[in-house]
Amino acid sequence: MPSRTVYSASVEYLQIMDEEGHVDAKLAKDTLSDEEILKLYQFMIDCRQLDEIAFKLQRSGRMGTYPQNKGQEAAAVGSGYAAKKGVDFLVPCYRENAALFLHGLPMHYILLHWMGDERGNQIPEGVNMTPLSIPIGTQMLHATGIAWAFKLKKEPRVTITYFGDGATSEGDFHEAMNFASTLQVPCVFFCQNNQWAISVPRDQQMNSATVAQKALAYDMPTIQVDGNDLLAVHKASKDAIERARQGGGPSFIEAVTYRLADHTTADDARRYRDTKEVDAWVGKDPMIRLRKYLERKNLWSDEKQKAAEEKAKIFVADVVKAAETIEKPLISDIFDYTFAEIPEELERQKRTMRTSSLGQDPTQAGLAAEPTAY
Amino acid sequence: MPSRTVYSASVEYLQIMDEEGHVDAKLAKDTLSDEEILKLYQFMIDCRQLDEIAFKLQRSGRMGTYPQNKGQEAAAVGSGYAAKKGVDFLVPCYRENAALFLHGLPMHYILLHWMGDERGNQIPEGVNMTPLSIPIGTQMLHATGIAWAFKLKKEPRVTITYFGDGATSEGDFHEAMNFASTLQVPCVFFCQNNQWAISVPRDQQMNSATVAQKALAYDMPTIQVDGNDLLAVHKASKDAIERARQGGGPSFIEAVTYRLADHTTADDARRYRDTKEVDAWVGKDPMIRLRKYLERKNLWSDEKQKAAEEKAKIFVADVVKAAETIEKPLISDIFDYTFAEIPEELERQKRTMRTSSLGQDPTQAGLAAEPTAY
Amino acid sequence: MPRTEMMKEKGLTLVDAINEALYQEMERDDRVVCLGEDVGLNGGVFRVTDGLQKRFGADRVVDTPLAESGIMGTAIGLAMGGMRPIPEIQFEGFMGPAYDQLTNHAARYRTRSRGAITVPMTVRVPVGGGIHAPELHSDSPESIYAHTPGLKVVMPCTPYDAKGLLLAAIRDPDPVVFFEPKRVYRSYREQIPEEDYTIPIGQAKVVSEGTDITVVSWGASVFECLAALDKLPEDVSAELIDLRTIYPIDQDTIIQSVQKTGRCVIVHEAPKTCGMGAELSAIIQEHCFLHLKAPVQRVAGFDTVMPYYKLELEYLPNAERIGESIVQTLSY
Amino acid sequence: MPRTEMMKEKGLTLVDAINEALYQEMERDDRVVCLGEDVGLNGGVFRVTDGLQKRFGADRVVDTPLAESGIMGTAIGLAMGGMRPIPEIQFEGFMGPAYDQLTNHAARYRTRSRGAITVPMTVRVPVGGGIHAPELHSDSPESIYAHTPGLKVVMPCTPYDAKGLLLAAIRDPDPVVFFEPKRVYRSYREQIPEEDYTIPIGQAKVVSEGTDITVVSWGASVFECLAALDKLPEDVSAELIDLRTIYPIDQDTIIQSVQKTGRCVIVHEAPKTCGMGAELSAIIQEHCFLHLKAPVQRVAGFDTVMPYYKLELEYLPNAERIGESIVQTLSY
Numbered sequence A, B: 001m002p003s004r005t006v007y008s009a010s011v012e013y014l015q016i017m018d019e020e021g022h023v024d025a026k027l028a029k030d031t032l033s034d035e036e037i038l039k040l041y042q043f044m045i046d047c048r049q050l051d052e053i054a055f056k057l058q059r060s061g062r063m064g065t066y067p068q069n070k071g072q073e074a075a076a077v078g079s080g081y082a083a084k085k086g087v088d089f090l091v092p093c094y095r096e097n098a099a100l101f102l103h104g105l106p107m108h109y110i111l112l113h114w115m116g117d118e119r120g121n122q123i124p125e126g127v128n129m130t131p132l133s134i135p136i137g138t139q140m141l142h143a144t145g146i147a148w149a150f151k152l153k154k155e156p157r158v159t160i161t162y163f164g165d166g167a168t169s170e171g172d173f174h175e176a177m178n179f180a181s182t183l184q185v186p187c188v189f190f191c192q193n194n195q196w197a198i199s200v201p202r203d204q205q206m207n208s209a210t211v212a213q214k215a216l217a218y219d220m221p222t223i224q225v226d227g228n229d230l231l232a233v234h235k236a237s238k239d240a241i242e243r244a245r246q247g248g249g250p251s252f253i254e255a256v257t258y259r260l261a262d263h264t265t266a267d268d269a270r271r272y273r274d275t276k277e278v279d280a281w282v283g284k285d286p287m288i289r290l291r292k293y294l295e296r297k298n299l300w301s302d303e304k305q306k307a308a309e310e311k312a313k314i315f316v317a318d319v320v321k322a323a324e325t326i327e328k329p330l331i332s333d334i335f336d337y338t339f340a341e342i343p344e345e346l347e348r349q350k351r352t353m354r355t356s357s358l359g360q361d362p363t364q365a366g367l368a369a370e371p372t373a374y
Numbered sequence C, D: 001m002p003r004t005e006m007m008k009e010k011g012l013t014l015v016d017a018i019n020e021a022l023y024q025e026m027e028r029d030d031r032v033v034c035l036g037e038d039v040g041l042n043g044g045v046f047r048v049t050d051g052l053q054k055r056f057g058a059d060r061v062v063d064t065p066l067a068e069s070g071i072m073g074t075a076i077g078l079a080m081g082g083m084r085p086i087p088e089i090q091f092e093g094f095m096g097p098a099y100d101q102l103t104n105h106a107a108r109y110r111t112r113s114r115g116a117i118t119v120p121m122t123v124r125v126p127v128g129g130g131i132h133a134p135e136l137h138s139d140s141p142e143s144i145y146a147h148t149p150g151l152k153v154v155m156p157c158t159p160y161d162a163k164g165l166l167l168a169a170i171r172d173p174d175p176v177v178f179f180e181p182k183r184v185y186r187s188y189r190e191q192i193p194e195e196d197y198t199i200p201i202g203q204a205k206v207v208s209e210g211t212d213i214t215v216v217s218w219g220a221s222v223f224e225c226l227a228a229l230d231k232l233p234e235d236v237s238a239e240l241i242d243l244r245t246i247y248p249i250d251q252d253t254i255i256q257s258v259q260k261t262g263r264c265v266i267v268h269e270a271p272k273t274c275g276m277g278a279e280l281s282a283i284i285q286e287h288c289f290l291h292l293k294a295p296v297q298r299v300a301g302f303d304t305v306m307p308y309y310k311l312e313l314e315y316l317p318n319a320e321r322i323g324e325s326i327v328q329t330l331s332y
């Protein structure tokens, strides 16, 4: 046996609904009902509206940096909807707001987060997710660990973790994939390949034909899907999640999508990418094809669209209000969440933060305990 | 195109000389001449002798912890010999001593290193390698960077970096592979898969059929070779190195071998691995099959073996002497190599290390400059 | 593991005490899992987890892949998922790859989620020099983690303290870095209670009382300080404090002592600049300014890379350097 | 990039000055390469490397994959291979994944190889808070790297110092961490020489002379100190020192000043415990013990995770807290 093949594998691509809203009937069979599609489309209108308003809030100085989700809604919704609310656990990055909302995160939490308020991360009891992850690529290890805990506790629950194409370059991605596969934990790795990591295009990020093939390193089930196709995303996610729930271990999903907006509001993508490329992707918008599909099925119309958009506006206005009318955070919050119990030194820092330099009860050093006239 | 294959690949296994020393004539054609095999076999006897003596030095308290190389000589020699001495650059771990010796590292440097002496890392001018790497998995990034420098300077040179099966779990491995592939630098990644990472067997280290397939994530040429087969290792290495030199980018080689000894002298492998497994691998010793091959060709005999072993003993005794008779390192060495120029504070620490506590010229604080009677 | 005859007779080593604490806590609380490189079948390279996998199974004492960020990051996930993970990093030098997960994630989750998500885990790490180990097996990074908000850091040096502090650490609702001075692992035995007890995190220990000078240390250096104290002139009354917890610092114990003695020497293995000695010195001059009769002295590692073992004893603070510094401080 | 009309007229910002230094050094020395996330076509997220790729090509100004350990580790290799790499870490919060390569490899190669292998590289990192950035974009980890033997650490806060120190750093034969206080990036303009000049690493700068009290700071806080000094009573004569280099510390300048004034306040953004303030306070009490008229004070970040931006101004030392501390120290 001097020379022989010891390993071979391949990666499949899945699309069910094309850009014109045509579906492959056979593949579509086990996916979403028209009722569900309708519901999710309306939900996506709300999410897109929030996204637009968030952008405007930033532009008008009412919010800090914000990364638009625009164009990636099918990836978030198709996968998020495949996971069981209240049971499964989401470990997001920052470009899948819609999935978080589906699982019960109050919408204004996202605004609070980008308004520089930790209360946007204070996930309510019973909502199963971690807060947005700002550092890239680190959260997949947490997802792996949470899934591992589910396995140890023999709970039939699954984690799904989101990250971008750029994130797959980080060492932590590799370690998470390897731990998940070696320990066979119920975790779904969902990569939103939106073609860009800030200004770096995918083919400068890696020299790989697909992102999906990265899972082959770990003998992990993997698939590339049209990430702007709600049905394909949902089907791939459902399969992966149920396999994980049944004890079949982790899976990888590459959702091929596109970042229609700038990286964040602090970015200007015209510096580095061709508007022609963007234009080409505008037509592939996941919401356009859903609308075409629904219209063809007579489930949708211009009026319905207008009504839905109106509803979304009113709804999102309330969300903004909730975020903007929240009372100011307590300054003591800086100190009170460092540990379960505040250590003495930190208590002293909290007590003297306005009266003296730090770490020194002023009276102890013979200084004035009260602010001076300064 | 709802469902289609977007990527497929496979990994080949190469063996040229089997355990009985039989070679596949066709595959052997472009590899080593009998003269070379003879020379390298004798060299391996020297290396094996050094390894045994190093073990004894540790056991008798004349050296610190030492990781035996025993059984992995073909992997080191086959690959090291394929690289151009004085041109190419080696970035080792710690289990390929023979490759370093081939490229000009004085043998006693290895002993010095394990005797706790940095001079064992003071690579002589003109010898192209980094010192042994103690932390696992970190050196492949340096190799990638060095290869990148070669590429930028348009020098037709190649780096080859060594690491174990365990090392492929580290995030840095992933980042090195991705950088190397994306930047298409002339670097060969040589994995000595010796089946164990201390007490962790390969199949608990990863859930992958081969280590070689990890390169598929990066679309990097990859191969699995019989790591105890000098010819196969040499052929795969030569191919990879020449491809790199021609601008063909990086490659991955998995050499399937076995750690015949304990992990290090601080380890006791009987705690975790079956002696039956070890016994099975003893027969696959790379040196046994080379001897069989040479004997069959009438190039070797019992007498020659005895003579070679005698010569090795004498030679290695000198190596040990060189390591043991070196003058004690200067205490000032602790300070003098921190920066090119010693900063004032460090100069002060050096000057006062015996006279006072640190960082304080004692006279400045009104203390005695000279040691007290204490 | 249950106590052997030898342990019953001669007392427990640091290794024994930590092993006993792990064993007992795993019996008591089935959320506790140990994970790390070689901690399972092999019982850890220092045998600290010896016998645990046999008793509690490979699900609760897990040999992980060789990846420190992976160990730390999945331990964070385990903690968030309701377990009480005890990740081991094989040597302090290999905390490097886990640095990001430990300092930017484990340490921050409670604050950033305003208490909604917490990370109760205990990171066990052998620490310090003096055992003739290879490179990167002999460092003392405690001040790095003391500077990291959200982490507690402990470093007991006796079997008694180790057991009590480890049990406290495992039960702590926040991440604790538990440093084990490897030079002491087997060099010292002590009779300690077999039953469960905890020592509060954040309390220093007065090892010996005195009135002329305060010596503060932790980890293996405490034993060097004891040796130095032994050789001091009869009439010198030195107070030795074992910090035990690196963060939060027990300021009261130190301040009270220095207000009494007026003089202080701080001893640690880590490089001097920005080591814990700096923080303690700063605290002392802030709080004991009018009591100080001499500058606070630091006997520490140099601002150099920890040397390979031929020179390591030149680097580590020893009884001579400590004694010298005490005498000089007394004569100021 | 070559100077614009605006720069000629109104002076250069910190961003301009760093960009000019990079541009000029890349012209002068073709071993210099910049690498990092988005440093190429996009010119860096702060536009510090703007125009460099256009001028020097994509081989010398390289957009790397998104992996900080990879950036740092390959930069080490580039340096060993004869180049002069300038890796950029996009924000100080993302030094975490690169921590191991920087502290255990870049910092140690010279020592561990006894000078055979060296790593001349300059790691550029925006640092500090105050720009309303998201999480992990506002930290101040300088003391961590000052505690790491083998690294030099600088943090200039003016365009003049930035250009001179950056040129010195790039030409330094050892690894230098070059922190750029991002709050100052565009907030301050200065006329600086167009030609090449260097400022020696390891020298602090006396920003304003005084006799009553010494104020030591660095980075963006220097401007807060200036504001505080402005508001002090007329009769107070404060000496302000900008440390500029964090390691090696210019002890002489500080010691001389405090021996003159007898009082000192240290100001920094990083958490208090084990911050640079601790080291400076320790040094001062070691060397100025008999000159000190009041305890050295620290005005620093709290021992808490840097808050999200709604509260960040409560966290950062401001002119009020600094002034308060000066007045209290003076009245001690």
Ligand SMILES: Cc1ncc(C[n+]2csc(CCOP(=O)(O)OP(=O)(O)O)c2C)c(N)n1
Pocket: A095, A134, A135, A136, A137, A163, A164, A165, A166, A167, A168, A192, A194, A196, A197, A198, A259, A263, D037, D066, D068, D090, D094, D097
């Ligand atoms: C560890 C780390 N490094 C760098 C950054 C800066 N950064 C923020 S987003 C981003 C690009 C992320 O690209 P990708 O993973 O593809 O996600 P996308 O933004 O495209 O959704 C970078 C480099 C960061 N946040 N974290």
Ligand SMILES: Cc1ncc(C[n+]2csc(CCOP(=O)(O)OP(=O)(O)O)c2C)c(N)n1
Pocket: B095, B134, B135, B136, B137, B163, B164, B165, B166, B167, B168, B192, B194, B196, B197, B198, B259, B263, C037, C066, C068, C090, C094, C097
């Ligand atoms: C970063 C790091 N983590 C842990 C260790 C401890 N350690 C030393 S060798 C080793 C196993 C290495 O296994 P492998 O890569 O397969 O190489 P081998 O020893 O089998 O040649 C471990 C865990 C280390 N040296 N460095």
Ligand SMILES: [Mg+2]
Pocket: A164, A165, A166, A192, A193, A194, A195, A196, A197, A198
């Ligand atoms: Mg992306």
Ligand SMILES: [Mg+2]
Pocket: B164, B165, B166, B192, B193, B194, B195, B196, B197, B198
């Ligand atoms: Mg191995």
